[in-house]
Amino acid sequence: MKVLSRVALGALVAAGFATSASAATLDDIKKKGHVQCGVSQGLPGFSNTDDSGKWTGIDVDLCRAVAAAVFGDATKVKFTPLSAKERFTALQSGEVDILSRNTTWTMGRDTALGLNFAGVNYYDGQGFMVPKKLNVKSALELGGASVCTNTGTTTELNVADYFRSNNMKYEVVAFEKADEVVAAYDAGRCDVYTTDRSGLAAQRLKLSKADDHVVLPEIISKEPLGPVVRQGDDQWFNIVKWTHFAMVNAEEMGVSKANHAEMMKSANPGIKRLLGTEGDFGSKLGLGNDWASSVISQVGNYGEVYEANVGPNTPLKLARGSNALWTKGGLQYAPPVR
Amino acid sequence: MQGLIDRITSLPEWYFELGRIDVTFAILMLAGVIATIMSWKGRPGMLVGAAYVVVAVVLAYFMSFQAAVGLGMIASIAALLVPNIHPEHGTISWFNDPRARGLIAQIILFLLVTFGIYAMVTNTIVNLERQNIASGFGFLNQTAGFGINQTLIPYTEESTYGQTFIVGLLNTILVAIVGIFLATILGFIVGVARLSKNWVINKIAYWYIEVMRNVPLLLHIFVWYFAVLRAVPDKRDKWSLFDTFHLNIYGIWAPEPLPGPMFWMTVVAFLAAIVIAFILAKLAKARQMRTGETFPSFWVGLAIIIILPLAAFFATGSPLDFEHPKFVAEGPIFKRGFEFQSGLQVIPEFIALLLALSIYTAAYIAEIVRAGILAVSHGQTEAANALGLRSGPTLRLVVIPQALRVIIPPLTNQYLNLTKNSSLAVAIAYPDLVAVFAGTTLNQTGQAVEIIVITMLVYLGLSLVTSAIMNWYNSRIALVER
Numbered sequence: 156m157k158v159l160s161r162v163a164l165g166a167l168v169a170a171g172f173a174t175s176a177s178a179a180t181l182d183d184i185k186k187k188g189h190v191q192c193g194v195s196q197g198l199p200g201f202s203n204t205d206d207s208g209k210w211t212g213i214d215v216d217l218c219r220a221v222a223a224a225v226f227g228d229a230t231k232v233k234f235t236p237l238s239a240k241e242r243f244t245a246l247q248s249g250e251v252d253i254l255s256r257n258t259t260w261t262m263g264r265d266t267a268l269g270l271n272f273a274g275v276n277y278y279d280g281q282g283f284m285v286p287k288k289l290n291v292k293s294a295l296e297l298g299g300a301s302v303c304t305n306t307g308t309t310t311e312l313n314v315a316d317y318f319r320s321n322n323m324k325y326e327v328v329a330f331e332k333a334d335e336v337v338a339a340y341d342a343g344r345c346d347v348y349t350t351d352r353s354g355l356a357a358q359r360l361k362l363s364k365a366d367d368h369v370v371l372p373e374i375i376s377k378e379p380l381g382p383v384v385r386q387g388d389d390q391w392f393n394i395v396k397w398t399h400f401a402m403v404n405a406e407e408m409g410v411s412k413a414n415h416a417e418m419m420k421s422a423n424p425g426i427k428r429l430l431g432t433e434g435d436f437g438s439k440l441g442l443g444n445d446w447a448s449s450v451i452s453q454v455g456n457y458g459e460v461y462e463a464n465v466g467p468n469t470p471l472k473l474a475r476g477s478n479a480l481w482t483k484g485g486l487q488y489a490p491p492v493r
Numbered sequence: 494m495q496g497l498i499d500r501i502t503s504l505p506e507w508y509f510e511l512g513r514i515d516v517t518f519a520i521l522m523l524a525g526v527i528a529t530i531m532s533w534k535g536r537p538g539m540l541v542g543a544a545y546v547v548v549a550v551v552l553a554y555f556m557s558f559q560a561a562v563g564l565g566m567i568a569s570i571a572a573l574l575v576p577n578i579h580p581e582h583g584t585i586s587w588f589n590d591p592r593a594r595g596l597i598a599q600i601i602l603f604l605l606v607t608f609g610i611y612a613m614v615t616n617t618i619v620n621l622e623r624q625n626i627a628s629g630f631g632f633l634n635q636t637a638g639f640g641i642n643q644t645l646i647p648y649t650e651e652s653t654y655g656q657t658f659i660v661g662l663l664n665t666i667l668v669a670i671v672g673i674f675l676a677t678i679l680g681f682i683v684g685v686a687r688l689s690k691n692w693v694i695n696k697i698a699y700w701y702i703e704v705m706r707n708v709p710l711l712l713h714i715f716v717w718y719f720a721v722l723r724a725v726p727d728k729r730d731k732w733s734l735f736d737t738f739h740l741n742i743y744g745i746w747a748p749e750p751l752p753g754p755m756f757w758m759t760v761v762a763f764l765a766a767i768v769i770a771f772i773l774a775k776l777a778k779a780r781q782m783r784t785g786e787t788f789p790s791f792w793v794g795l796a797i798i799i800i801l802p803l804a805a806f807f808a809t810g811s812p813l814d815f816e817h818p819k820f821v822a823e824g825p826i827f828k829r830g831f832e833f834q835s836g837l838q839v840i841p842e843f844i845a846l847l848l849a850l851s852i853y854t855a856a857y858i859a860e861i862v863r864a865g866i867l868a869v870s871h872g873q874t875e876a877a878n879a880l881g882l883r884s885g886p887t888l889r890l891v892v893i894p895q896a897l898r899v900i901i902p903p904l905t906n907q908y909l910n911l912t913k914n915s916s917l918a919v920a921i922a923y924p925d926l927v928a929v930f931a932g933t934t935l936n937q938t939g940q941a942v943e944i945i946v947i948t949m950l951v952y953l954g955l956s957l958v959t960s961a962i963m964n965w966y967n968s969r970i971a972l973v974e975r
């Protein structure tokens with residue numbers, strides 16, 4: 156009992172006194188020498204450690220890009236793995252500077268949590284995965300199924316809406332950690348695994364026999380996934396937002412990691428502004444003028460990051476689809492550097 | 494409940510008016526000062542002082558917080574300076590009186606603690622506001638929108654977060670109570686077996702204890718969960734016992750009792766039977782004290798408890814129906830297997846958590862039981878035998894009552910541990926309080942401070958209730974000193 160009350164007091168103290176949401180996130184980051192980035196506990200293609208323990212993925216690369224913009228060095232970033240449930244509290248309390256963890260931008264999260272979404276680095280939607288042997292063709296056949304998913308996600312709410320609006324009975328089995336969802340689905344506790352379709356493509360790789368499972372065609376929700384920062388620090392918000400835009404603009408202008416050195420000599424005024432050989436857009440962010448140049452030379456443009464982590468040549472095999480540039484019929488669009 | 498929620502919901506505005514918080518603080522302080530003073534009998538000066546304090550704070554209520562604190566302080570000190578008459582030593586000055594000095598120390602400490610709490614609460618509120626994080630308890634009335642797979646009260650996705658709280662709380666209490674029950678039985682059996690002179694039984698108990706308590710609880714939970722899941726038939730299949738109880742990967746399926754309108758008679762008869770048996774035992778004991786004549790009150794009581802409700806049950810025309818779970822063998826693939834919400838489903842998450850908690854805790858209880866029995870010296874048994882008691886009564890009247898005195902306090906600890914450990918449920922998707930309220934609800938609403946405070950208060954409450962019950966039992970069986 157004594158311990159409990161001490162814990163309670165500690166939590167209150169932490170809540171009351173330990174708000175590190177000071178206005179100048181950038182100064183704090185410069186002082187400590189790295190960006191602290193909240194990622195998932197292991198979602199291949201988005202944020203996952205490889206065999207050597209190095210973090211890889213599209214969400215990870217966004218954090219590296221921010222580090223490149225701030226320090227001119229993409230390695231100056233540390234990662235904090237967070238469960239879906241923990242992520243917002245970790246960002247609010249200042250444990251991480253940026254949350255880049257396949258997090259859906261919703262109105263509630265944007266307005267009630269004291270957080271800001273700084274962009275969308277992956278347009279997604281929720282889907283269902285079922286064992287092939289059940290021979291199901293459509294999600295509308297799922298009435299009576301039991302569904303495994305993660306707690307603390309939009310997924311949990313969408314699935315309830317979907318089954319309810321289609322008048323289908325279901326049972327939801329919600330785990331905190333994604334690995335347990337996979338294990339329970341694999342053991343047959345559920346007929347259906349539901350999450351973002353990108354997440355399904357990634358988690359499927361962890362199943363004992365990935366080829367025995369199919370993702371159904373229905374997309375039951377909009378899941379715009381993107382980086383999140385705390386409210387109240389517009390400078391830091393701008394840095395994260397424009398780091399993403401710089402990568403999208405770079406792809407649109409044909410500037411890549413591969414041709415970066417050549418492009419530094421380009422006469423194209425748009426490219427010159429992006430790479431900082433003209434104008435002083437960097438200083439308005441509180442950064443050096445080569446901020447975007449470092450992002451592209453060290454991490455790459457949006458298309459390169461996409462192809463390397465989740466594209467058709469990776470195990471996830473995700474086509475660009477909605478994530479193609481707006482010029483190619485997709486939704487990725489960045490305001491101009493001007 | 495609704496009233497309570499309404500009241501809590503109306504807190505935020507109330508709190509955001511910082512002025513009101515100041516008043517709250519002042520009143521708190523006043524209450525403390527008065528309480529301290531009142532507990533100190535025999536000092537007329539202090540009563541005068543208390544009156545000063547009351548007047549000061551009532552005045553301050555219409556002025557400002559600072560004034561309240563200032564006047565309160567002055568009043569307290571003035572109260573102390575009023576010359577007072579000590580019952581034995583006549584008039585003495587206050588700073589030579591250890592009781593007065595102790596009182597001052599208490600008042601100062603109380604003020605500091607109150608101020609600390611006050612500062613934390615206001616600071617939290619201001620910080621949440623500054624960070625633009627929603628606060629208050631209004632979320633308890635909002636629609637939750639997510640499903641839960643074990644609910645002891647009616648619950649749908651349209652229910653509120655307040656209801657998810659109740660669902661989670663009841664699920665926690667359910668697994669804790671059944672867990673405590675099983676762990677106690679198993680623990681007593683293993684503990685006694687550990688003292689057995691039979692080498693095999695003794696060693697089995699020994700290894701049970703060593704293995705079970707040295708494996709982390711979370712591992713127990715996972716092993717049971719995934720072992721249970723892998724061992725049983727899948728959804729569209731089942732194992733059946735007497736064609737009534739069924740088992741598959743979706744859990745245990747059993748007939749659900751549906752009491753009819755007259756069933757309350759049986760319940761009343763049952764309760765009445767317990768009371769009668771209790772009174773009977775008391776009377777029998779009194780008679781034995783008086784005349785020495787014994788009476789088999791246990792067996793007679795048991796018979797009453799069984800026969801009376803049964804008689805009531807049949808007299809009212811057996812008002813109990815059973816709904817059997819519906820098993821569908823044909824048709825759409827997902828509709829096959831047991832139909833949800835038909836019959837009684839015990840989800841595998843509950844089974845795994847229950848087994849893990851009781852088996853793990855039983856190992857500790859076994860050691861406590863062994864220690865308790867060993868603590869009763871053999872001389873007690875010999876003395877009882879010398880008085881002519883047979884071995885049954887010796888155990889029942891001499892050994893066990895003394896052993897219990899040693900067993901109960903650490904046993905209480907284990908009960909508390911089991912209850913708190915049940916929060917590991919979230920690892921295997923059992924919807925306990927931590928999973929659905931401090932987990933999903935917290936995440937969907939983002940109101941971490943409120944929800945964590947509520948959750949901690951609940952665990953504190955559960956622990957206090959458990960302790961209170963056990964302490965009551967403990968004092969009942971304690972040695973009566975004469």
Ligand SMILES: N[C@@H](CCC(=O)N[C@@H](CS)C(=O)NCC(=O)O)C(=O)O
Nearest residue numbers: 195196197239258259308309333354
């Ligand atoms: N986009 C959804 C779901 C995000 C989510 O947590 N998905 C799970 C399943 S794909 C996940 O990332 N698991 C990886 C992990 O827990 O580390 C949201 O923001 O609520």
